[in-house]
Amino acid sequence: MAAPASSKSQAPQRGPIDRFFKITERGSTIGREVRGGLVTFFAMSYIVVLNPLILSTAPSAAGTFIGGGAQANQPSVAAGTALIAGIMTIVMGLVANYPMAIAAGLGINSVVAFTVAQAGDASYADAMGVVVLEGVFILILVLTGFRVAVFRAVPSQLKVAISVGIGLFIALIGLWDARFVTAAAATPLQLGSSGSLRTWPVAVFVFGLLLAIVLMVRKVKGALLIAIVGSTVLAVIVEAIGKLGSFGADNVGGWNLNVPSFDGGFSLPDFSILGQFSILGALQHLGPLTLVLMVFSLMLADFFDTMGTMVAIGAEGKLLDKDGNPPKTQQILIVDSAAAIAGGMGGVSSNTAYIESAAGVGDGARTGFANIVTGGCFLLATFLSPLVEMVPYEAATPALVVVGFLMMMQVSGISWNDYEIAIPAFLTIILMPFAYSITVGIGAGFISYVVIKLAKGKAKAVHPLMWVASALFVIYFMFEPIRALLG
Numbered sequence: 001m002a003a004p005a006s007s008k009s010q011a012p013q014r015g016p017i018d019r020f021f022k023i024t025e026r027g028s029t030i031g032r033e034v035r036g037g038l039v040t041f042f043a044m045s046y047i048v049v050l051n052p053l054i055l056s057t058a059p060s061a062a063g064t065f066i067g068g069g070a071q072a073n074q075p076s077v078a079a080g081t082a083l084i085a086g087i088m089t090i091v092m093g094l095v096a097n098y099p100m101a102i103a104a105g106l107g108i109n110s111v112v113a114f115t116v117a118q119a120g121d122a123s124y125a126d127a128m129g130v131v132v133l134e135g136v137f138i139l140i141l142v143l144t145g146f147r148v149a150v151f152r153a154v155p156s157q158l159k160v161a162i163s164v165g166i167g168l169f170i171a172l173i174g175l176w177d178a179r180f181v182t183a184a185a186a187t188p189l190q191l192g193s194s195g196s197l198r199t200w201p202v203a204v205f206v207f208g209l210l211l212a213i214v215l216m217v218r219k220v221k222g223a224l225l226i227a228i229v230g231s232t233v234l235a236v237i238v239e240a241i242g243k244l245g246s247f248g249a250d251n252v253g254g255w256n257l258n259v260p261s262f263d264g265g266f267s268l269p270d271f272s273i274l275g276q277f278s279i280l281g282a283l284q285h286l287g288p289l290t291l292v293l294m295v296f297s298l299m300l301a302d303f304f305d306t307m308g309t310m311v312a313i314g315a316e317g318k319l320l321d322k323d324g325n326p327p328k329t330q331q332i333l334i335v336d337s338a339a340a341i342a343g344g345m346g347g348v349s350s351n352t353a354y355i356e357s358a359a360g361v362g363d364g365a366r367t368g369f370a371n372i373v374t375g376g377c378f379l380l381a382t383f384l385s386p387l388v389e390m391v392p393y394e395a396a397t398p399a400l401v402v403v404g405f406l407m408m409m410q411v412s413g414i415s416w417n418d419y420e421i422a423i424p425a426f427l428t429i430i431l432m433p434f435a436y437s438i439t440v441g442i443g444a445g446f447i448s449y450v451v452i453k454l455a456k457g458k459a460k461a462v463h464p465l466m467w468v469a470s471a472l473f474v475i476y477f478m479f480e481p482i483r484a485l486l487g
Contacts, residue, residue: 017030021367021368022097023366023367026366028364032364032365034369034373036099036361036373037099037370037377039222039359039362039365040099040374041101043221043225043360044103045225045381046225046228047081047085047354048085049078049228049391050399051081051104051106051109052073052075052077052081053177053397054109054113055109055112055113055349073273075270076270076271076272076273077273077347077348079270080274080347080348082379082382082384083269083378083379083382084103084339084342084346085101085375085378086375086377086379086381087375087379088338088339088342088351088375089102089374089375089378090375090376091335092335092339092368092371093367093370093375094368094371095328095334095368096328097328097368098326099357099360099361099365099366099367099368099370100310100313100332100353100357101353101371102335102336102339102351103354104343104349104352105302105305105349107163107166107169107438109350110166110170111297111298111438111439112128112130112298112350113349114437115294115437116298121285121286122282122286123285125278126278128277128278128347128349129277129278129280129282129283130282130286130294130298130344131277131343131349132279134295134298134302134350135337135338135339135343135350138299138337138340139334139337139341141337142330142333142334143334149465153465153469154463154465155421155449156413157414157421157425158424158425158428160411160414161414161424161425161426161445162428162441162442163305163407164407164414164425164428165429165432165433165438165441165442167404167407167410169404169433169441170400170407171400171403172404174398174400177256177393177397177400178201178256178397179199179394180192180197180202180206199252199253200244201235201244201247201254201394202394204231204234204235204394205394205398207231208228208230208231208234208395208397209227209398209401211230211398215227221359221363224402224403227398227402228395228398228399232390232391232392235260235391235394236260236261238260239259239260245259255393255394258392259392260390260391260395261390269382269383273346273347273348274346275345275346276347277344277345289475289476289479290479293439297442298350302340302350306332306333309353309354309357311324311326313361314326316358316361316362336352336353339352340352360374420452420453423448424445424452427444427445427448428441428442428444439476440477442473443470443476446469450467
């Protein structure tokens, strides 16, 4: 009688990929990881279009367009965005084995484009130098274990307010760039170009916004990307029929940024944006105080989101330990910090963890192998980067409005009945869009929080780092009078 087969021989054979990424151990399969990786890519691939739209069109302090000009530089920013996202997402998968993808951070790129790039005599390279410094600083905090201390220094509800404020700021940028709202003589803003929606480009924006909303409500994967592509196709059809041309003083019914026409030409990726950063230039043109404040502002925009994102993704995939920590937390934070540095050195703004990764986890991803799939898709997307030249603002900015909504959802995490935190949170939220500055919103929130605690006799409840940050913001707000006083 034959001997019974051992339990070891009956166990399914695990390949090297399965063993390395612990796919079976985490209750997944290679098929599920591939599907989850694809879903994550489609959920966040809109950044390849939106990042160049934000970075290549914000005027710098030097009077030129950040990145050297919108028309000339967009394909390069798109190619660089896809390249850095692909590389760092794969690195996250290999080093941390965590299904969390990385790309240029929305919100962070707005800080770079509309705050850092317009400070002092900053150039595009100087702004990216600030991003590199911010990434280095965060990496040091991670390696020294100080990041948790800084994380605890800012009240959690003030962190929520910062995210919400950035969301409103992003939404305003989307509405403004699509000319859904414009400046008016009698009021600061008005609907459309004359109090009504009367141009075809604005109609395309409305179509894209409604399409994105419907797809999101129906939980369609890749809703934002589908909305961008669908709006662009509609814009190409409208332009082919109406020959609207570019927006200008003598053509208010034209397209903003790009005319949606396709000449059929493809080219290899343009990576000329890579390496456009200058740390010494940032110090020279911004000055030590402004540089410190800018680095701190970027750190706040980048720093806290990652911790919340990795915990949210871990909770979705049931990957957290009994203390609520994901596996290889230190490795995750190190890769995320390195991604910020890589984004600055690559000239495409700080790269960070994407909450859209939760879509892939919801579809089955549990390991870093999903990142290999997502990252590979981003690398392939570098060959499609020239297509961004045919995407007008009106087709892409609906996604900004929707992302603003997603960030606004966090507002319920603020205790509005507690004035001690509600007032600083309120000032943080409203001053970002109203003052058109993320830094102003953060500074107002910090200063008002410290003042209120001091007035209530609770000065000891304020973390020392909050006192330091608030003092720096006071100097920042009073910089011109102080400079005039000192001659």
